[in-house]
Amino acid sequence: MSNPVELPISRRVARLAAATALLTVLGTTPAGAADEWQKVGSDSRSGVSGIAYEGPTADGAGSHALIVHDNKRAGQPRLSRVTYQEGSASVSPITWDGPEPVDLEAIEAVPGTPGEYVALAARGIVYRLTVTGSTATVVDYAPLPAIGEGDDFESFALVSQNGRLAALWAARGAGTARPATLYAAPLSFASWGQTLFGAVTSRAYRATYPTGDATRHISDISVTNSGRVLASSASDAGDDGPFDSAVSDLGRVSVSATGRVRVTLAPSPSVLGTFPGYKIEALECLPASTDAAVGTDDENLGGYLRTVPFCGT
Numbered sequence: 001m002s003n004p005v006e007l008p009i010s011r012r013v014a015r016l017a018a019a020t021a022l023l024t025v026l027g028t029t030p031a032g033a034a035d036e037w038q039k040v041g042s043d044s045r046s047g048v049s050g051i052a053y054e055g056p057t058a059d060g061a062g063s064h065a066l067i068v069h070d071n072k073r074a075g076q077p078r079l080s081r082v083t084y085q086e087g088s089a090s091v092s093p094i095t096w097d098g099p100e101p102v103d104l105e106a107i108e109a110v111p112g113t114p115g116e117y118v119a120l121a122a123r124g125i126v127y128r129l130t131v132t133g134s135t136a137t138v139v140d141y142a143p144l145p146a147i148g149e150g151d152d153f154e155s156f157a158l159v160s161q162n163g164r165l166a167a168l169w170a171a172r173g174a175g176t177a178r179p180a181t182l183y184a185a186p187l188s189f190a191s192w193g194q195t196l197f198g199a200v201t202s203r204a205y206r207a208t209y210p211t212g213d214a215t216r217h218i219s220d221i222s223v224t225n226s227g228r229v230l231a232s233s234a235s236d237a238g239d240d241g242p243f244d245s246a247v248s249d250l251g252r253v254s255v256s257a258t259g260r261v262r263v264t265l266a267p268s269p270s271v272l273g274t275f276p277g278y279k280i281e282a283l284e285c286l287p288a289s290t291d292a293a294v295g296t297d298d299e300n301l302g303g304y305l306r307t308v309p310f311c312g313t
Contacts (some may be wrong), residue, residue: 022036037278038089040082040295041303044239046072046091048295049154049301050106050220052117054131057083063139066094066131067295067303068104068119076079078104079119079136082193082305089305094131098138101127102194105281106156106162106220110189111157111165118195120144120156120169128193139193144169146180146200154281155221155231166262167197168229168253173217179204180233182250186259187268207233209271210244219245220283222292226313227252230261231270232280239299243279246292247272247310272310285311 041047046069054064065082069127095170103122110116117136119127124144129136144153151171159166167187173180184204186198209279212235219234229251235244249272251265275294282295290312296304 012024013183035298037304037306038068039302040089040305041069043302044078044163044244044299045297046080046303048282049104049297050081050108050119050156051163051284051293051295051305052109053272053284053286053293054109055114057150061158065284065293067091067159068107068118070122070281070297072102074100074243079107081134092134092148095135097135099128099141101125101141104155106169108156108158108305110159111160118158119166120153120154122131122154122218124151124153126156126195127185128189140190140195142194144183145185145197146183146202150178150240151181154216154219155283156224157229159223159255160225161251161260162257164255164257164259166253166259166261167195168221168223168301170218170221170231172219173206173215175213175215176211177213179206180220181205181313182221182231182263182265184253184261184263186255186261193268198259198261201261202262203265205231205265205269207231207246207248209233209246209248209274210235219279219281222311223253224284224285224311224313227254228252228311228313230285230310231284232283233295236299236301237278241277241279241298241301243277243296243297244300245275245280246276246290247280247283247308249310273308278304 049070050068106120117129128139157168171181184198281297291307
């Protein structure tokens with residue numbers, strides 16, 4: 001989701017190799033080809049509600065990504081690591097060390113600070129994390145600013161431009177009755193780890209696909225290197241489906257050298273791909289690539305991952 005900061009050549013090469021390996025595993029054929037999806041969860045507790053690229057495997061032949069699960073009961077998994085290598089995808093648990101969140105829906109790597117992440121729960125609680133090995137430690141947690149009545153959050157993205165950082169997040173909306181609300185604000189971190197938001201702006205957004213009362217207009221957000229804002233939308237008719245999803249190009253975001261954040265929505269956002277039968281809740285533009293990883297939380301049907309070529313300029 002994030003816009004990567006400039007890295008040394010050796011690290012950029014390693015990340016490119018790792019991202020290429022991930023693309024090889026998941027494939028990049030047009031949306032809707034069900035045989036390109038890789039199953040990474042088998043039930044309602046193991047779906048993919050958010051994803052963040054973590055880095056290459058030790059041998060450089062594969063990739064690690066972190067995925068969050070929207071579980072609510074104590075002791076249920078909140079965070080896992082997916083490893084892609086040599087045509088396979090494996091999932092390993094991450095121990096959550098700290099106050100246990102309810103209903104995690106998004107996770108994002110903090111640009112320029114390896115091992116540091118921001119995760120977001122549905123009711124608007126932001127968790128600042130450090131991930132070392134198989135443990136995620138909560139550094140701090142606090143509510144989002146400007147939470148509106150009835151807001152239910154499923155998305156969070158960070159943007160790094162001109163030496164400044166900004167956050168985008170959205171209340172998902174609900175069918176014809178309620179559009180999504182896309183929020184944006186400058187972001188910084190206090191010395192003790194708390195996320196500090198600047199002035200918040202907001203925009204309303206309605207997905208053009210899918211439509212109907214079960215539509216969540218924004219189920220995740222990602223931002224390309226050039227500042228394009230991509231969003232997934234999803235239809236959820238119940239724990240057994242049917243599900244439907246799309247990824248669309250919403251517009252652009254920019255962050256000035258003074259930290260001013262500007263979001264411009266397209267008059268007619270274009271649908272980049274549709275995914276009947278899947279409920280996409282995770283979207284991540286991959287580093288050094290034009291592809292996005294998309295993940296699903298298909299409730300009782302489990303979770304799936306694949307890539308699609310949506311992140312070009």
